[in-house]
Structures are given as C-alpha cells and as structure tokens.
Amino acid sequence: MERVGVAQVREAAQALAGIIRYTPMESSRPLQEAVGGPVHLKCENLQRTGSFKIRGAYLRISRLSTAEKAAGVVAASAGNHAQGVALAAALIGTRATVFMPVGASIAKLTATRAYGAHVELVGQTLDEALEAALAFAARTGAVLVHPFDHLDVLLGQGTVGLEIAEQVPDVATVVVAAGGGGLISGVAAVLKELIPSVRVVGVQAEQAAAWPGSLAAGRPVRLREMSTLADGIAVGTPSDLTFAHVSDLVDEIVTVSEDQLSQAMLLCLERAKLVVEAAGVAAVAAIMARPQTFAPPVVAVLSGGNIDPLVLLHVTQHGLVAAGRFLSLRVDIADRPGSLAALLALVGELGGNVIDVEHSRVGSSLTLGEVEVALSMETRGAEHCDVIVEALGRAGFRVLDRR
Missing domain, CATH: 3.40.50.1100 (Rossmann fold)
Structure with missing residues (x-):
C-alpha cells in the first residue's frame, strides 16, 4: 500500500x-x-471553501487524465468535501455531481451548488450518500473523488x-x-x-x-x-x-x-x-x-x-449553558402584588441579566396562593449561577428546578 x-x-x-x-x-x-x-x-x-478539503480535492482532480476529466467527477459529502470538489472541478473545467445526506447543512448545500456542482440528496448518513455516489460512478463512468480513500x-x-x-x-x-x-x-x-x-x-x-x-x-x-x-x-x-x-x-x-x-x-x-x-x-x-x-x-x-x-445560534446558546453562563430556573413565589417584581429586582441586583420570564398559576407542585415563575438569564459563569440560586433561597424563594 x-x-x-x-x-x-x-x-x-x-x-x-x-x-x-x-x-x-x-x-x-x-x-x-x-x-x-x-x-x-x-x-x-x-x-477557500471554508475548510482544508479543497487541498486534496483539487490535487486529486488535477491529476486525472483528459478522458477522466471529460467523464466528470462524483463525490459524497456532508458538506466540506462537497464544496472542495465543486470548486476544484470548476477551476479545472470538469463536471461535478455530489451526493449529500438529506440532513446536510443548508448553508453547505447552497454553497456547493453555488460553486457549480449538481447536488443530489440521498440517505441519512455519509455512508449512504457514498453508496449512491459509487453507483453513479459505475453507471456513468464519472470518477469518484473519495473524501479520504x-x-x-x-x-x-x-x-x-x-x-x-x-x-x-x-x-x-x-x-x-x-x-x-x-x-x-x-x-x-x-x-x-x-x-x-x-x-x-x-x-x-x-x-x-x-x-x-x-x-x-x-x-x-x-x-x-x-x-x-x-x-x-x-x-x-x-x-x-x-x-x-x-x-x-x-x-x-x-x-x-x-x-x-x-x-x-x-x-x-x-x-x-x-x-x-x-x-x-x-x-x-x-x-x-x-x-x-x-x-x-x-x-x-x-x-x-x-x-x-441558525445552527450557530443554537450551538452558541448551548455553549453558554454548558459553560454555566446561561441559567434557567423555575421558582415558586407568593401570589400577591409585588412578588414578581421583588424576584426580578433581586436577580438584577445579583447581576443576572433576565432574558425571558414566564408566569403561571398552574403547576402540580403549587399550593394555594403560590405562582410558578420560569426565568432564563445570562450569568457570568457557574460560580455566579450558584450565588444567584443560594441568594434566592435565602430571600425565601423556592427554587424548583435549575438547568
């Protein structure tokens, strides 16, 4: 080998x-x-194309024979190899067909098409897309540009x-x-x-x-x-x-x-x-x-x-949660005027930045005269989250759930 x-x-x-x-x-x-x-x-x-993949894709396609380039190339990819093959084929002057999983990133799919490749969505995994690419190569004579083999x-x-x-x-x-x-x-x-x-x-x-x-x-x-x-x-x-x-x-x-x-x-x-x-x-x-x-x-x-x-937005929020910088709480408070304002004021004094509040009188753990409040807030980190939860408890607020 x-x-x-x-x-x-x-x-x-x-x-x-x-x-x-x-x-x-x-x-x-x-x-x-x-x-x-x-x-x-x-x-x-x-x-170029947002990843290292253009390096291998271009070298592979550039070394094909004239007859192979005339037959076109085919690839399977979740996105980055697809873009590398698409741009490389365009630069070299050959046709590219790319098979991508059905759930491939819309951004990667759009970019691959923008580089000039014809894209087919097949299967749920890269392996399934690769099987389709192999079948296409056997059927048409296109050269498979494998992502790593x-x-x-x-x-x-x-x-x-x-x-x-x-x-x-x-x-x-x-x-x-x-x-x-x-x-x-x-x-x-x-x-x-x-x-x-x-x-x-x-x-x-x-x-x-x-x-x-x-x-x-x-x-x-x-x-x-x-x-x-x-x-x-x-x-x-x-x-x-x-x-x-x-x-x-x-x-x-x-x-x-x-x-x-x-x-x-x-x-x-x-x-x-x-x-x-x-x-x-x-x-x-x-x-x-x-x-x-x-x-x-x-x-x-x-x-x-x-x-x-959209994925970046989701992952960023997930990263904030994982780093302890995004805190979600369910808190029981008294069902009387001023209770919610007192809770929010205390969170503000403690340095929490409230970004969402949900107020409900319906909850399995509630007793008569209680209200459940769901709070989402930005914090300075895991230790700050602990400080906020402990301070709420000392102030008489019952924290039911913390995420």
Whole structure:
C-alpha cells in the first residue's frame, strides 16, 4: 500500500500553489493559560471553501487524465468535501455531481451548488450518500473523488502539515480532528518525517467515534449509529489506507462530548473572533477538556468554518449553558402584588441579566396562593449561577428546578 511521504507532499504543494491559501497561524491566550505554554490555531476555517478539503480535492482532480476529466467527477459529502470538489472541478473545467445526506447543512448545500456542482440528496448518513455516489460512478463512468480513500487526497491534505512545520518549527503536539482520517493521515505522515519528536493527537466526537474501536480491533470497524453536531467528522468507518497511516503514525485518539464541542465553538467565537464549525473545533475542545495532557508548543488545526447561522445560534446558546453562563430556573413565589417584581429586582441586583420570564398559576407542585415563575438569564459563569440560586433561597424563594 502506498504511503504519504514529504517529497510527494512537497510536489503536491507546488501543484496547489496559487489555488489554495497558505492559512494563518493564530495564537490563543486562553488556551495558552490552560496548557502552560504556546498554543497556536491553524486556521483552515479561512481556507477557500471554508475548510482544508479543497487541498486534496483539487490535487486529486488535477491529476486525472483528459478522458477522466471529460467523464466528470462524483463525490459524497456532508458538506466540506462537497464544496472542495465543486470548486476544484470548476477551476479545472470538469463536471461535478455530489451526493449529500438529506440532513446536510443548508448553508453547505447552497454553497456547493453555488460553486457549480449538481447536488443530489440521498440517505441519512455519509455512508449512504457514498453508496449512491459509487453507483453513479459505475453507471456513468464519472470518477469518484473519495473524501479520504485515495493517496492524492492524503497528499493534498498533507500540505497542512508542511505549513505547520514551517510556521511552528518547534511544535511539540499537533491536535487534529479525525473523521475518515484523510487530514490526520497526511499531517501525521509529514510531521513525523520532518519533526520525529512531535506528538500527533486525533480527536473525534464521542457519539461518532469509529477510530477507537477500529484501532482496538486492528482493522476498520463500522459504527452502527452516529449522532453529533460535528457532521464533518461523522464517518462510520475508516478506509484501509487511512487506517494504515493512523495506526502507525498517530499517538492517540481522544473523544469529546457535544457540550465540549459547543464550548470550544464559543471560545473561538468570543476570544479568537473565529467562526468554526463543530467538526472544525474538535481539537480545541480536546485541549480545553484536558489541557495538562498536551505538551506545548501546541498546534490545534481548525479544520472548517462552514456552519449554518441558525445552527450557530443554537450551538452558541448551548455553549453558554454548558459553560454555566446561561441559567434557567423555575421558582415558586407568593401570589400577591409585588412578588414578581421583588424576584426580578433581586436577580438584577445579583447581576443576572433576565432574558425571558414566564408566569403561571398552574403547576402540580403549587399550593394555594403560590405562582410558578420560569426565568432564563445570562450569568457570568457557574460560580455566579450558584450565588444567584443560594441568594434566592435565602430571600425565601423556592427554587424548583435549575438547568
């Protein structure tokens, strides 16, 4: 089986010159404080099409024969690979058909079509979309541009590793999101050859983590089900090609929860002023969850920034809740004039910013003369939430529920 090497990746970088962006490396003060040394963010969310995928897609399509380009290309993707293939095909001058799951992000779907690809919505998962793409390729003669199961794709993604080595030559730990394994395979192969001491850590969403079971079994093992916000890394099974690279070159695969992903997105948005999707922020989530396990200097690859604005709104609120900065309470108060005003005044004095109030005289736990109030408020964090709840109790208000 062919393997990624630095010499081949350097050739890929030359082929991609003028096509891709040499993405910036931004430092992160909050992550640096947590880790105890430099932490850098490799901003592939600022890449053309909003993710690293254009690197591998363009290299793969550019190396097709004239006859293959004339037959067109087909791909399956939850969104980022779709956009990479669509733009690459347009730049090279070939037709692209992309199969996406029915639940694919509207923003990613719209962008893929805007780059000129014909899009078909099929199935509920990436694996089902891939089956449809394979059938289309067999039926029409179009060339399948797989998201991770081809050496040229891995070589293209490996150019991220070249840039990391140039931008942070003393890097000790590189943290990369892992779905099918194309990005981490290319990055690990390059960095292990250029900086043998580097530690490479892959990150998966714990509700869509095919790698731990596959590595334990010594072969790719298919997940039975997946459910995660991180659709870009929700891949049911690695390929033999990526498994060979990851099992030999990646030091550890860790998983992160949905709460940790949402908190990491919020950190990037607030502190780094970067919009990063759930899959793209997995590396940051892992560092936030276990900062002491990552020796600095650390590079976290932000692999993509394509997120639907409505999803961003939902995830931001979820991140606030997970970080203890959004508090919902149900409180019993006396059913008499001035009680609600007194409750709200106390919350205001305590520094809570009330954003929603619901007042009800109907509730199974209420006694005669009581009213239930549901409050939603912004707070300064988990400790502030505790202060508010304790102060309400001391003031005689009965807190029934806290979320």
